[in-house]
Amino acid sequence: MNLSTTPLSPPLSAPLSSATISMMLADARLPVGGHVHSAGLEPALSGGMPAAQVPGYMLGRVRTVTLVEAGTAVVARHVAVQGTGQGVFGAAQLAVALATVDRAWAARTPSRAVRDVSRSLARGYQRLAGTLWAEHPAVVASALGSTPPGPTLSRPVLLGVIAAAAGLDAESLVRLVVYDDAQTIAAAMLKLEPLDPAIPPGWVLAACAAAEEFVTDLAALTSADAIPAWGAPESEGWAEAHSRTTQRLFRA
Amino acid sequence: MLENSTPSSSAPARSLRIGVAGPVGTGKSSLIATVCRALAAELRLGVITNDIYTDEDARFLRSAGVLEPERIRAVETGACPHTAIRDDITVNLLAVEDLERDFNPLDVVLIESGGDNLTATFSPALVDAQIFVLDVAGGGDVARKGGPGIARADLLVVNKTDLAPYVGVDVPAMVADAETAREGRQVLALSRSDAASVETLAAWVRGLLVEHRAGTHTPQDPGPMAPHFHADEEGGPGLLHSHDETEHVHDGEPAHTHH
Numbered sequence: 470m471n472l473s474t475t476p477l478s479p480p481l482s483a484p485l486s487s488a489t490i491s492m493m494l495a496d497a498r499l500p501v502g503g504h505v506h507s508a509g510l511e512p513a514l515s516g517g518m519p520a521a522q523v524p525g526y527m528l529g530r531v532r533t534v535t536l537v538e539a540g541t542a543v544v545a546r547h548v549a550v551q552g553t554g555q556g557v558f559g560a561a562q563l564a565v566a567l568a569t570v571d572r573a574w575a576a577r578t579p580s581r582a583v584r585d586v587s588r589s590l591a592r593g594y595q596r597l598a599g600t601l602w603a604e605h606p607a608v609v610a611s612a613l614g615s616t617p618p619g620p621t622l623s624r625p626v627l628l629g630v631i632a633a634a635a636g637l638d639a640e641s642l643v644r645l646v647v648y649d650d651a652q653t654i655a656a657a658m659l660k661l662e663p664l665d666p667a668i669p670p671g672w673v674l675a676a677c678a679a680a681e682e683f684v685t686d687l688a689a690l691t692s693a694d695a696i697p698a699w700g701a702p703e704s705e706g707w708a709e710a711h712s713r714t715t716q717r718l719f720r721a
Numbered sequence: 722m723l724e725n726s727t728p729s730s731s732a733p734a735r736s737l738r739i740g741v742a743g744p745v746g747t748g749k750s751s752l753i754a755t756v757c758r759a760l761a762a763e764l765r766l767g768v769i770t771n772d773i774y775t776d777e778d779a780r781f782l783r784s785a786g787v788l789e790p791e792r793i794r795a796v797e798t799g800a801c802p803h804t805a806i807r808d809d810i811t812v813n814l815l816a817v818e819d820l821e822r823d824f825n826p827l828d829v830v831l832i833e834s835g836g837d838n839l840t841a842t843f844s845p846a847l848v849d850a851q852i853f854v855l856d857v858a859g860g861g862d863v864a865r866k867g868g869p870g871i872a873r874a875d876l877l878v879v880n881k882t883d884l885a886p887y888v889g890v891d892v893p894a895m896v897a898d899a900e901t902a903r904e905g906r907q908v909l910a911l912s913r914s915d916a917a918s919v920e921t922l923a924a925w926v927r928g929l930l931v932e933h934r935a936g937t938h939t940p941q942d943p944g945p946m947a948p949h950f951h952a953d954e955e956g957g958p959g960l961l962h963s964h965d966e967t968e969h970v971h972d973g974e975p976a977h978t979h980h
Contacts, residue, residue, distance in 0.1 A: 502811035505799035593811040617819060660800050715776050720797040720812075 501593030507657030507719040512711035533699040539646040540696035545629025549607035563610035573693035580705035582712035586721040602634035639688035651676035734826035740843035743854030745836030757787035802835025845940035850875040861890040864899035873943035
């Protein structure tokens with residue numbers, strides 16, 4: 470039996486719900502290499518942040534870098550949906566449009582280490598998208614925009630592309646980005662500062678609840694210029710330091 | 722970003738990818754250094770290391786001077802070395818593909834697993850063949866304990882045979898135990914100071930490369946776990962068996978993952 474060459478595409482007659490796509494993309498078992506990431510938690514703890522502040526760290530990200538990630542993903546999704554809707558764009562034009570969104574994200578992500586890690590994680594998503602939705606114009610365009618060792622797209626842009634290809638609505642996409650960031654921290658916490666494993670999921674829900682007030686506005690974004698530009702300088706400093714350490718469990 | 726990009730040229734050559742697994746301290750890095758030392762003059766080589774806590778293995782290999790430092794790359798495994806070589810091999814696949822692209826063409830890429838336990842094996846989707854490494858200092862009885870790597874890796878190495886007199890291990894007996902556990906698959910008693918054993922290892926790699934290029938080598942899965950016992954839910958006698966290439970899924974046995 471050879472399953473390696475027979476990826477199955479979802480039948481068009483049975484569209485998937487956003488809930489299903491969200492579940493798959495939020496699942497830590499999704500094979501995109503996510504288990505080597507801690508959403509900045511290991512750099513933060515190594516940098517001296519007390520473990521007791523992790524719930525606050527999660528909430529801080531919801532109000533800063535996660536808004537940038539979610540806004541970028543939503544705009545990338547919008548561009549991908551618009552560009553493939555009526556065949557107005559060719560793949561090359563769509564790739565340029567996605568690159569514009571990517572530049573807006575990069576301008577809002579001053580740490581080179583954070584950008585590098587996001588682009589590296591995005592390649593796992595690119596691999597997945599290239600297998601599941603290989604023919605989708607946005608996926609084709611994103612592959613044009615990712616040419617290692619040259620430039621590659623960031624993770625939120627790839628999430629937006631996948632959202633367009635898989636049929637994930639914008640609000641679900643925002644919630645996915647928020648949940649994934651918080652849950653990545655929660656899972657990494659159990660390796661770095663073990664505690665009763667039933668406790669961090671409560672922090673995740675608190676972070677998701679704190680993000681609800683932003684969901685509608687973020688989901689309505691259509692322009693790269695309008696992507697929020699909140700930063701977390703201390704966290705970025707920790708990420709830079711972590712990228713130079715020789716002793717780490719997580720890539721970032 | 723796009724304006725700086727160049728269209729990707731034709732796909733890089735697909736190397737022979739060899740995994741090296743085995744418990745901590747049995748000499749995986751040293752074995753890779755030995756292979757590089759023996760073959761670097763005749764083959765184009767690359768190395769990927771999977772470290773658990775550090776990039777120690779990559780630094781060891783770079784400092785050994787057996788290969789250009791740029792051809793040795795480390796990947797992080799999020800404290801799950803077994804996941805990164807078996808379940809979600811994404812980071813390792815990307816690292817291998819990057820290496821094949823940056824040093825195209827490569828003949829062989831050696832992928833070292835993080836030192837784990839007796840049950841960690843590579844996915845055949847990541848490596849074409851795998852070496853499982855034990856050493857005499859770990860105890861003469863380890864080969865008898867079996868497990869997927871010991872029993873069904875493409876090659877089992879019993880390493881550090883030069884230490885046998887100091888640790889009271891009978892190498893021929895340990896090799897014989899291993900051959901029994903492996904039902905005739907190859908076992909190599911290796912010491913980096915024993916030139917004949919090193920040449921046998923080099924010849925094994927050369928032979929595999931010939932088969933790989935001829936398309937006659939098929940990657941085999943050693944299996945995810947050792948032969949083990951399932952209690953019979955009906956209260957019967959139960960069943961001792963092993964999972965192999967014709968593996969079946971047990972109803973009700975939960976999927977297992979690490980993240």
